[in-house]
Amino acid sequence: MVSYADAETLPARNTGQIRLYGPESFAGMRAACQLTARCLDELAALVKPGVTTQQIDDFVFAFGMDHGAMPATLNYRGYTKSSCTSINHVVCHGIPDDKPLREGDIVNIDVTYIVDGWHGDSSRMYPVGQIKRAAERLLEVTHECLMLGVAAVKPGARTGAIGAAIQTFAERQRCSVVRDFCGHGVGRLFHDAPNILHYGSAHEGIEMRPGMIFTIEPMINLGRPHVKVLADGWTAVTRDRSLSAQYEHTVGVTPTGCEVFTLSPAGLDRPGLPA
Numbered sequence: 360m361v362s363y364a365d366a367e368t369l370p371a372r373n374t375g376q377i378r379l380y381g382p383e384s385f386a387g388m389r390a391a392c393q394l395t396a397r398c399l400d401e402l403a404a405l406v407k408p409g410v411t412t413q414q415i416d417d418f419v420f421a422f423g424m425d426h427g428a429m430p431a432t433l434n435y436r437g438y439t440k441s442s443c444t445s446i447n448h449v450v451c452h453g454i455p456d457d458k459p460l461r462e463g464d465i466v467n468i469d470v471t472y473i474v475d476g477w478h479g480d481s482s483r484m485y486p487v488g489q490i491k492r493a494a495e496r497l498l499e500v501t502h503e504c505l506m507l508g509v510a511a512v513k514p515g516a517r518t519g520a521i522g523a524a525i526q527t528f529a530e531r532q533r534c535s536v537v538r539d540f541c542g543h544g545v546g547r548l549f550h551d552a553p554n555i556l557h558y559g560s561a562h563e564g565i566e567m568r569p570g571m572i573f574t575i576e577p578m579i580n581l582g583r584p585h586v587k588v589l590a591d592g593w594t595a596v597t598r599d600r601s602l603s604a605q606y607e608h609t610v611g612v613t614p615t616g617c618e619v620f621t622l623s624p625a626g627l628d629r630p631g632l633p634a
Contacts, residue, residue: 361553361565366546373551379570380546384477385611385618388546388572391428391479392609392620395472398422399483400625406485408462412444415468416455423472431471431478431549438593443469443482450537450578450586450595450603462488465498467605471549478545480574481621482607483628493581494602498630500532501579501604508557508575512610512617518555518564525577526558537578537603539586539595544573545609569614576607 366378380388398419405418420441423430430441438454445453445467446460453467460466469482484498507524521542529536542555553565557577582601589596597603606628610617622628 363568366570371547373548375552377552377565377568377571378544378546379568380572380611381570384546384572387475387477388479388609388611388620389618391472391474391477392481393479393624394423394426394428394474395470395479395481396621396623396628398470398472399468399481400623400627402468403485403627406460406466406468406487408488409459411457411459412446412453412455412466413457415444416440416442419468419470426472428472428474431473431480435549441470443467445469445594445603445605447602448597448600450580450597451540451605452593452595454591454593460487463490463494465490465494465602465604469605469607476547478547478549479621480545480549480607480609481628482576482605484604484606484630495630497534497579497581497602497604500529500534501577502606502630504529504536504557504577504579505575505606505608508577509608509610509617509619511561512567512575512612514567514569514612514614516567517562518553518567519559520561520564521575522556522559522564523561529577529579535580535582535584537580537584537586540576540578542574542576542607544571546572567612569612571612572609574607574609576605578603578605
């Protein structure tokens with residue numbers, strides 16, 4: 360049985376209840392998410408051949424420190440980096456290191472900043488130099504999946520409508536949707552109820568109500584949907600080594616639809632970033 364509650368009345372842990380946030384909370388999330396979006400905007404100029412993902416991670420940490428924000432992933436469940444950097448066939452949770460990016464790579468950079476206790480969670484894909492048309496198309500399809508999922512958010516609809524919109528479009532484009540990972544509630548907690556599946560039926564899931572805040576973050580593969588997690592316990596890759604892409608927004612359900620908290624101030628959150 361799903362229950363909904365005023366976020367202020369619930370303890371600071373995942374109880375399985377759905378938190379409903381008010382206007383002040385939406386303002387707090389807006390500030391945290393916009394800082395994350397600004398960082399992702401700045402990274403557009405940094406991502407190029409020869410740059411290491413550790414340099415990207417160093418920038419994410421420094422940007423946060425310069426703006427009074429803490430990266431939520433740093434020391435989260437033993438994770439030691441300020442971001443996740445997932446290259447080519449890495450689906451998610453790629454760990455920054457000293458290996459340089461190469462011409463033709465695609466990389467997802469996932470950043471979450473904590474600002475005044477609020478978590479701003481977003482990720483984007485970045486092309487490294489000139490990329491092949493197949494990779495370019497995957498980025499376009501994945502971003503469209505995200506935005507179709509966002510468009511399905513409205514009070515009274517079920518969370519399954521988000522997954523149905525994503526799955527229908529992805530599979531029509533002969534791509535597949537990763538099942539192993541999902542979106543999640545977010546706010547004062549990094550990961551909270553409910554889970555947001557990126558596949559399924561519009562009649563499944565829980566009813567969306569004004570005040571809910573969660574991420575939508577579809578992972579779309581050019582090949583089959585199956586993934587495996589490497590020995591480091593974090594890095595998830597496609598089993599068939601096909602390319603994978605992901606875009607992520609944090610949204611809040613409003614009386615008439617939703618607010619996308621993580622939109623880029625500079626309009627850089629869509630495929631086709633400047634070289």
